[in-house]
Amino acid sequence: MKLYTFASSPNCWKVLAVARELGIPLQLIAVNLFNGESKSPAFLAKNPNGRVPVLEDDGFVLWESNAILSYLASQRSTPALLPTTPRDRAEVDRWLSWESTYLAPAIWKVEFEKILKPLMLKQTPDAAQIAAVTAEFAAAARVLDAALAGKEYVTGKLSVADFALGPFIHLAAGDCELDLSPFPNLRAWRERMNARESVLRTMAEAHAALHA
Numbered sequence: 051m052k053l054y055t056f057a058s059s060p061n062c063w064k065v066l067a068v069a070r071e072l073g074i075p076l077q078l079i080a081v082n083l084f085n086g087e088s089k090s091p092a093f094l095a096k097n098p099n100g101r102v103p104v105l106e107d108d109g110f111v112l113w114e115s116n117a118i119l120s121y122l123a124s125q126r127s128t129p130a131l132l133p134t135t136p137r138d139r140a141e142v143d144r145w146l147s148w149e150s151t152y153l154a155p156a157i158w159k160v161e162f163e164k165i166l167k168p169l170m171l172k173q174t175p176d177a178a179q180i181a182a183v184t185a186e187f188a189a190a191a192r193v194l195d196a197a198l199a200g201k202e203y204v205t206g207k208l209s210v211a212d213f214a215l216g217p218f219i220h221l222a223a224g225d226c227e228l229d230l231s232p233f234p235n236l237r238a239w240r241e242r243m244n245a246r247e248s249v250l251r252t253m254a255e256a257h258a259a260l261h262a
Contacts, residue, residue, distance in 0.1 A: 052077045054096065054104040057259035059083075060154070060217035061115035062103045063252050068119050068213045070248035072126040116146040119210040131210045138205070145197075145204050145211035149218065152190045157218045159183040160226045187222060191233050198235035202242060216243045220253055225260055 053069075053076040055062040069076050081087045081102050088100045097104045097113040105112045105121065112118055123132035133139045160183045167173045194215065197204055203212050219240055222228040230237050243249050 051075070052079055052106040054079045054081050054093070054102050054106070056081055056083050056088075056102045057255070057262075059102055060157075060221055060256075061101075063217040063220075063256050064213050065103050065105070065115055065118050065122070066255075067216065067246075067248045067252040068122050068131065068210055070251060071129065071131065071213070071246065072122060074122055074125060116150060116210075116214055119146070119214060123210050129208065131208065131213070133205075133207075133209065141205040142209045142211045146214050148193075149211070149214045153187075153194070153215060153218050156183065156187040156190050157222050157226060157228075160187055160228060161221065164227070165225055184228065187226075187228055188232070191222075191228075191230070191236060195233035195236040198239050201235075201239075203239065212239075212243060213249075216240070216249060217253075217256070220244075220256070224257070 051074065053062070053065060055066070055078050057080070066076070081093060083102070087093060088097075088102060093104075094100055096106070096111050099113065101113065103113070103115055103118060105118045107121075112121055120132055133142060160180070163175050163180050163183060167175055194204070203209065204215065205211055219230075219236070223230050223240070230240070244253065
């Protein structure tokens with residue numbers, strides 16, 4: 051399998067972590083988003099949205115990171131990261147959707163204001179906007195913290211949903227400098243995820259990419 055990836059992308063981190071957890075080897079093909087490689091005709095033929103990650107498996111091309119997670123998990127029964135019973139699968143799908151609808155957008159907004167705006171646009175961050183997007187993240191974090199009460203993982207058992215959420219919490223607590231102290235269940239879950247070799251390796255590479 052080939053994975054078209056960008057080293058600083060949380061959506062790519064999640065795919066790498068799941069592949070490593072499952073023991074699925076990937077041939078990594080770097081796509082430089084900063085110099086427009088994702089907008090080239092060759093790449094747009096693979097993903098018309100011009101985004102990474104993109105998975106290529108023997109002629110089958112798949113984009114959207116959470117769809118890729120489910121596809122990879124369907125390739126291995128051990129460890130079982132994708133439930134087969136309808137209700138358990140619906141729980142995982144719920145959190146995959148929630149990540150892309152609520153958590154990721156909130157953190158992207160914080161990253162833009164705090165990091166990308168001064169770095170790439172040479173503009174001063176807007177304090178009022180930072181306060182607003184920080185509050186948006188806190189609202190999402192409260193939902194996740196409540197869901198993790200009494201659980202090791204977000205649906206009870208380790209699943210692709212945990213791997214989808216993890217990179218964005220890593221970015222929130224790291225470069226975005228968002229406060230996780232009000233969310234004890236979330237912090238404990240993050241520690242459990244960060245102790246996994248697949249996540250540890252992926253996050254170490256992510257840190258190196260972000261600070262290269």
